[in-house]
Amino acid sequence: MKTRANYLVLLFLLIVIQANAQDRYQATWESLKNYECPDWFRDAKFGIFIHWGVYSVPAFESEWYPRLMYLKGSPAYKHHMETYGSQKDFGYKDFIPMFKAEKFDANEWISLFIKAGAKYVVPVAEHHDGFAMYKTSLSKWNAAEMGPHRDIVGELADAAKKQGMIFGLSSHRIEHWWFLQGGRKFESDVMDPQYADFYGPAREENETMSPEFMNDWLLRSVELVDKYQPQLFWFDWWIEQPALEPYRKSFAAYYYNKGLEWNKGVAINYKNSSFPDGTAVYDIERGSSKAGKKYPWQTDTSIGKKSWGYIPGEENKSPNELIDELVDIVSKNGNLLLNIGPRPDGTITREQQDVLLAIGKWLKINGEGIYGTRPWDLFGEGPTQMEGESFNEGSGKGFTEKDIRFTGKGDLLYAYLLDIPREKIVIKSLAAQSKFGKVAGVELLGSTEKIVWVQKPEGLVIQPSKTWPGDCAIGYKIIK
Numbered sequence: 001m002k003t004r005a006n007y008l009v010l011l012f013l014l015i016v017i018q019a020n021a022q023d024r025y026q027a028t029w030e031s032l033k034n035y036e037c038p039d040w041f042r043d044a045k046f047g048i049f050i051h052w053g054v055y056s057v058p059a060f061e062s063e064w065y066p067r068l069m070y071l072k073g074s075p076a077y078k079h080h081m082e083t084y085g086s087q088k089d090f091g092y093k094d095f096i097p098m099f100k101a102e103k104f105d106a107n108e109w110i111s112l113f114i115k116a117g118a119k120y121v122v123p124v125a126e127h128h129d130g131f132a133m134y135k136t137s138l139s140k141w142n143a144a145e146m147g148p149h150r151d152i153v154g155e156l157a158d159a160a161k162k163q164g165m166i167f168g169l170s171s172h173r174i175e176h177w178w179f180l181q182g183g184r185k186f187e188s189d190v191m192d193p194q195y196a197d198f199y200g201p202a203r204e205e206n207e208t209m210s211p212e213f214m215n216d217w218l219l220r221s222v223e224l225v226d227k228y229q230p231q232l233f234w235f236d237w238w239i240e241q242p243a244l245e246p247y248r249k250s251f252a253a254y255y256y257n258k259g260l261e262w263n264k265g266v267a268i269n270y271k272n273s274s275f276p277d278g279t280a281v282y283d284i285e286r287g288s289s290k291a292g293k294k295y296p297w298q299t300d301t302s303i304g305k306k307s308w309g310y311i312p313g314e315e316n317k318s319p320n321e322l323i324d325e326l327v328d329i330v331s332k333n334g335n336l337l338l339n340i341g342p343r344p345d346g347t348i349t350r351e352q353q354d355v356l357l358a359i360g361k362w363l364k365i366n367g368e369g370i371y372g373t374r375p376w377d378l379f380g381e382g383p384t385q386m387e388g389e390s391f392n393e394g395s396g397k398g399f400t401e402k403d404i405r406f407t408g409k410g411d412l413l414y415a416y417l418l419d420i421p422r423e424k425i426v427i428k429s430l431a432a433q434s435k436f437g438k439v440a441g442v443e444l445l446g447s448t449e450k451i452v453w454v455q456k457p458e459g460l461v462i463q464p465s466k467t468w469p470g471d472c473a474i475g476y477k478i479i480k
Contacts (some may be wrong), residue, residue: 023370024253024257025256025260029249032275032279034254037281038231038264038265039265040265041119041296043372044335046117046336046359047118047335047337047338048116048120048122049301049338050122050124050342051125051127051308051341052309052310053133054092054099055129056309056342057100057384058080058109060311061306061307062128062309064128065130066129067128069087070092070180070183070185070190070274087186087190088188089189090378091217096147097146097399098147098344099143100345100347101346102148102345102346104150106159108160109348110160110165112348112353114165115356116359117362119165119229119371121167121336122163123169124170124172125170126173126220127172128172128258129176129180130173131147131198133151133152133153134154135154136153137219137364138219140197140225150346155344156335157228163391167229167230167269168234169224169228169234170236171221171224171234173235174217174238174239177201177203177238184202197324209244215247218251232266232267232268233268234268235269235270237272239274240273240274255268256409267280267281268281268301269337271283271284281298282297282298283297283299283300285300285390286298286299287299287388287389287391287393288325288328288334288389289389290385290387290388293332293334298336299335301339302341303322303356304316304352307341310344312475314351316351317355319355322336322355322359323472324418325393326359328399328405331375331406332372337340340356346348360376362472366445367446368445369416373414375408376406377435379405380403380406382403382404383402384403389441400418401421404417404467406417411479411480412478412480413478414445414475415475416473420471421474422475423464424462425460425461426458426461427459428458430455430459433457436460437480438455439460440480441478442460442476442479444475445474446469446475447465449465449466449467462476
């Protein structure tokens with residue numbers, strides 16, 4: 001009996017091991033199609049992106065300064081020559097000692113993001129410039145060994161986890177293949193062999209990446225996963241290069257398996273056609289979808305209209321504009337990842353802080369119809385439609401009170417008017433014979449006022465409130 005019992009235990013263990021092995025992801029699209037976006041991402045709806053690095057020191061035009069300063073004839077090239085001297089004598093590397101981050105406080109940042117109503121944070125771990133904002137074993141050009149002499153990503157990871165915020169990060173490393181190639185076309189420090197490990201490869205964009213560079217990309221990505229256990233890993237557009245496909249699949253399998261090992265849901269953000277539908281989370285830059293999408297997706301955009309990194313005199317979006325974007329995106333099964341650009345000393349401008357806090361104030365009133373919701377049968381109704389996807393955020397300007405967006409949670413439906421109504425509200429999608437059925441009650445979020453409404457053949461008619469709980473999008477809870 002004892003032998004039989006031991007055999008049964010062994011058989012059970014073999015079955016468990018085999019089942020676990022089958023659950024593991026393989027580096028094939030067929031296997032990766034088994035991926036499912038985690039609930040935490042679908043529930044969160046709103047995250048904070050952080051573009052902060054050496055480029056915040058020159059703070060001219062945009063975070064692409066390290067590239068533009070080496071492009072002859074560009075405004076950044078001329079500005080650099082006039083301000084710092086020739087690119088041979090003062091190159092991008094010479095800004096690193098000026099990037100001190102002396103006022104940076106990760107806990108203060110995370111506290112601000114939580115007040116803003118964000119549920120996850122995504123600092124840039126390495127931008128196109130090749131300077132890592134974390135302690136890496138693969139390059140000495142990193143914030144722990146130079147500049148601030150601090151592991152910025154590590155500090156943010158610790159602060160986020162301590163305060164209960166989901167931690168993610170982004171890598172823009174792949175664009176470094178060509179980002180500084182302008183410096184090879186004239187006498188600059190990019191040509192100096194002693195800085196090749198920082199500025200290189202500096203090749204042309206149309207050149208196929210070398211296996212060594214792609215291996216380095218994979219190693220850096222894996223190192224970030226192992227060191228910081230991010231639950232979101234964001235990639236920029238250039239990872240879609242055909243030569244990188246085996247590396248993309250290998251990274252996705254490795255990362256998803258790590259998520260299983262950690263017992264935490266993880267997500268990869270990608271752009272364009274880098275991943276097949278459903279194998280990762282699609283990301284749209286500075287735009288929105290024209291309609292609802294089957295799979296969860298995300299918009300990344302910045303508070304600043306001109307730059308993702310810090311520049312003085314930035315023109316910032318208003319809270320009203322960003323709240324409209326958030327509601328529109330969530331109604332279509334998406335999330336909003338909103339970027340800030342801190343100063344080189346580690347402070348966030350008062351203007352951008354005010355925008356974040358205003359969004360947080362709105363979410364305190366209206367968040368029940370945002371967080372944890374799922375798309376309804378219709379994303380919305382109204383005259384204003386988005387055009388295209390990426391870089392289309394200007395096309396939705398001028399949202400009116402007739403532009404209405406829907407979200408759902410169980411039997412509840414939420415209807416958001418994207419401007420303050422001045423006359424009676426008619427929600428055509430909730431007519432008496434609509435798919436929603438009979439309306440039993442209507443409440444105005446953030447108000448105790450009794451709402452006067454009637455469901456008619458032409459729609460759900462709501463009389464305007466005497467006072468509104470804010471000056472941005474207005475949310476109604478519709479009860480069956």
